[in-house]
Amino acid sequence: MDTIEILRTVSKLVYENVKDLAGTKEAVSGDFGRGAGGDISRNIDIVAEKTVIDYLKEINFDCVVLGEECGRVELSPNPKGFVIMDAIDGTTNAVRGIQFFCCSLAFAADEKLSSITDAAITNLSTGDVYWASKGKGAFLNDKSISVYKEKPIYKVVGINSSGSSPELMSRLAPIFEKHNHTRHFGANALEMAFLAQGLIDVFIDLRKKIRIQDMAAGYLLVKEAGGLMLDENLQPLDSDLNNEIRLSFVAAANKEILDEVFSLIK
Template sequence: MEVIEILQEASRRIYENVKDLAGTDNAAGDFGRGAGGDISRNIDIIAEKTVLDYLKEINFDCIVLGEECGRVELSKQSKGFIIMDAIDGSANAVRGVPFFCSSLAFAKEDRLSSITDGVITDLSNGDMYWASKDRGAFLNKSRIKVHDKEPIYKIIGINTSGATHELMNRLHPIFEQHNHIRHFGANALEMALFARGLLDIFIDLRDKIRVQDIAAGYVIVKEAGGILLDANLNLLDADLSYKTRISFIAASNQKILDDVVSQIKKIKL
């Protein structure tokens, strides 16, 4: 079984186990803070356990880096890392807002740039976004690409949750000049929508994003033809440490990247 097939099956099992939980009392609960720093909810715990149980069932030799469970070594002869955010958009899931997903990726080494496979599943409907390095990106069985034409409406995704006053000041010209700003509350699924061509650029400059949040999106966006850069406009890369926090920009092409980035106030980029 190929790695991508393992990630897909684990993702399907998450969907089956949590699809009826969203918005119910059973989705919530407070299980303390997970390895990623956020409060673990019951739906998070169920989703992570689903993946861990499956990987043990098939005896997959790996190290799991989970949002809640932290580092779990399933083998001393590891083939690489499973980077798992079993529920991205937990607040939406608990409240029943139909925008949350699972994000699973595989990396051969301790770097974002070594990711070879990724799967993001929309847990509100079961749609699966997936990609393997040099094989393209897909939504279910259909190949997807970033939007490469002049958009009728330029749609810009910006995550500003918990942003500082300074950052909001830097980003203000974008809000002032564009009426079509979006943020839905689950970075991984928003990266998938971007890869599908539904957003033209996605910006998160808060220095808050963990590797688990964007690992699967990283390979899906790249295989869909997107540009992925850090806050200094260098190619995005990072180690897989829990202490690592990332800022990034995903753009569909150089023109829209130059257009939007030129509007960000050059206080400190």
């Protein structure tokens, strides 16, 4: 089985195992402390992660798992690469029953973001799977997708400003003032998938808080859909893969819209 088929298959298993948990008391039952990523682990997170790890063990997939809750789990002494897993991205939404959360999985051949070869982001409210393999384009289920290529009638700018400092909010203020259609739905990976699908034109996260697991799959998906993935200095984004790193990033449909939005930032 190809790597992308493994990611797509296990993503669907996660959907089946958690789709009825969202918004229920069972989603938060148990005391699991804080995961490797630093956030409080909820039952729905644990169920989703266990689904992924159990499946990878079942098929004897030689890899190292880098999970948001479980941290680094070595499933083989001779791994072929790394499965970068945020089994539930948007846990707050999932716990409250807000229908915007996803499973984000990526496979990297080496311990660099730029070595990601396959990615799957599954909308856990609908079961739709966004996926990509390096050099082969981006897809939603069986349909090819791309970033929005025309001049948009309504320019949609996604900004993750949760927990931002007053200084960062001051820098971003002109964007909020200029653009009436700013959005943040609460799950970075799924929002990056929306950009790859052409629903969002720019997505900005300059908080230096994003974990590798939150954006690894989106990184490849956006690039394969024809978009740009850049760091806070608007240079090509790359990073080591570990739980300690926190990143800023910018995803954009094209350079023209990127330049227009960033010309407003102080």
